[in-house]
Amino acid sequence: MTDAPDGTLFAQVRDPAHRADPYPLYARLRAHPVARQDDGTVVASGYAAIRALLYDPRVSSEDLPPAEHPATGNPVKDWIVNPLKDRITDRHRPFIFRDPPDHGILRRQVMAQFTVARVRGMKRRTEALVAECLERCAQSRTLDLVDDLAYPLPVTVICELLGVPREDEERFHAWATQLATALEPESRNDEELRARNVETFDAIAAYMRDLIREKRRRPADDMLSGLATARDPQAGRMSDPDLIATAILLLIAGHETTVNLITNGMLTLLRHPDELARLRADPERAPRVIEELLRYEPPVHFRTRRALAPIPVARTVIPEGAPLVLLFAAGNRDPARFPHPDRFDPDREDNQHFGFGGALHYCVGAPLARIEAEAALTALAARLRAPRLAEDPPPYRDGSSLRGPKRLRLTIDGIA
Numbered sequence: 001m002t003d004a005p006d007g008t009l010f011a012q013v014r015d016p017a018h019r020a021d022p023y024p025l026y027a028r029l030r031a032h033p034v035a036r037q038d039d040g041t042v043v044a045s046g047y048a049a050i051r052a053l054l055y056d057p058r059v060s061s062e063d064l065p066p067a068e069h070p071a072t073g074n075p076v077k078d079w080i081v082n083p084l085k086d087r088i089t090d091r092h093r094p095f096i097f098r099d100p101p102d103h104g105i106l107r108r109q110v111m112a113q114f115t116v117a118r119v120r121g122m123k124r125r126t127e128a129l130v131a132e133c134l135e136r137c138a139q140s141r142t143l144d145l146v147d148d149l150a151y152p153l154p155v156t157v158i159c160e161l162l163g164v165p166r167e168d169e170e171r172f173h174a175w176a177t178q179l180a181t182a183l184e185p186e187s188r189n190d191e192e193l194r195a196r197n198v199e200t201f202d203a204i205a206a207y208m209r210d211l212i213r214e215k216r217r218r219p220a221d222d223m224l225s226g227l228a229t230a231r232d233p234q235a236g237r238m239s240d241p242d243l244i245a246t247a248i249l250l251l252i253a254g255h256e257t258t259v260n261l262i263t264n265g266m267l268t269l270l271r272h273p274d275e276l277a278r279l280r281a282d283p284e285r286a287p288r289v290i291e292e293l294l295r296y297e298p299p300v301h302f303r304t305r306r307a308l309a310p311i312p313v314a315r316t317v318i319p320e321g322a323p324l325v326l327l328f329a330a331g332n333r334d335p336a337r338f339p340h341p342d343r344f345d346p347d348r349e350d351n352q353h354f355g356f357g358g359a360l361h362y363c364v365g366a367p368l369a370r371i372e373a374e375a376a377l378t379a380l381a382a383r384l385r386a387p388r389l390a391e392d393p394p395p396y397r398d399g400s401s402l403r404g405p406k407r408l409r410l411t412i413d414g415i416a
């Protein structure tokens, strides 16, 4: 396989200095759609290569022991290994980190609970929650969109969907915020952060164990009751460790991702005032706007995998054992797939982006995420009077995979 001319490009992507605008780095990476970096990681940044790898059964989502560097034979500095590996053992491995056949069995059981009626029911609820958030800011002339709206919304929604009692929601907010850091490669070298995440994981697992017991005793019309009592024709009833891992996964996977879609979304609309005005005039445009946001400023920039065998792709061969990065956000801007990829254009046709990943691990929460983003962005477009960005670019959170503003301060003339 050919080395990229600059094997440090992905290290630069992970450097917070490039967080506000990583796209020029992605364009340089795409010159070699699949390229080995100096640390042995292989980065796929071209659309066609990412797609091929998503569908390739030799690509694994499970955590495997560190690979050896193909050239030196030394262990690859393994930032891909899961930071909660002390806790996420085989008994507790959520299905996002599993391969077939276990992955499919667990995923099918979760999908069965994401019924159309349940997701639709969340639409009106989400709209009401957004309205409540805006009411609280009614007298303000400045807003922080992260704290005032985007952050509280997804945790409340997922708690209600799962059936977490309202009085416990506060604790979930704190847990979700803490555990979101575990999804970041950067957290893996930080022992203190790891210890805090393990502690949080234990607290939430203990809480879930009790809640599941309660749901089995007195099932209600919520997802956790459904998961705890349903019987899969093939696998039977889900085990407690799988149930706990699944509930925690749903909480984490749907939290910061949705926050970032709302904040990246409003930031992009404020940078494209014509599009904001069009959305205000015609809320029916929201689905198009949101699909284009998922391509243009996706909340999840990359996901990691491992090659189980040598894999020929994009005129090169990925070595067996290599840690792999699927750089979705670079694929989303590949000019070979999307005309004028750096243009934000909600009217674009054939917009098959990687915003929710693809293939086996395609996001199970996509319909819910779309509903939440639609409720938030249409309400913001309709109700904020003369919104302006107080800082551009805003400060970003450290994460390079889950990428989004730490705060998004707006100045407004009022709320309608």
Ligand code: HEM
Pocket: 061, 095, 096, 097, 107, 158, 249, 250, 251, 253, 254, 255, 257, 258, 261, 298, 299, 300, 303, 304, 354, 355, 356, 357, 358, 360, 361, 362, 363, 364, 365, 366, 368, 369, 370
């Ligand atoms: C998987 C993005 C919201 C639950 C994924 C993946 C992406 C993604 C890119 C693929 C991961 C991979 O290939 O390794 C997003 C974005 C969201 C969002 C951008 C919001 C805007 C949600 C919500 C939930 C959720 C609200 C749940 C309530 C999951 C789960 C998986 C997943 C369980 C794992 C699926 C599997 O491994 O089969 N998501 N997600 N996500 N997402 Fe989401």
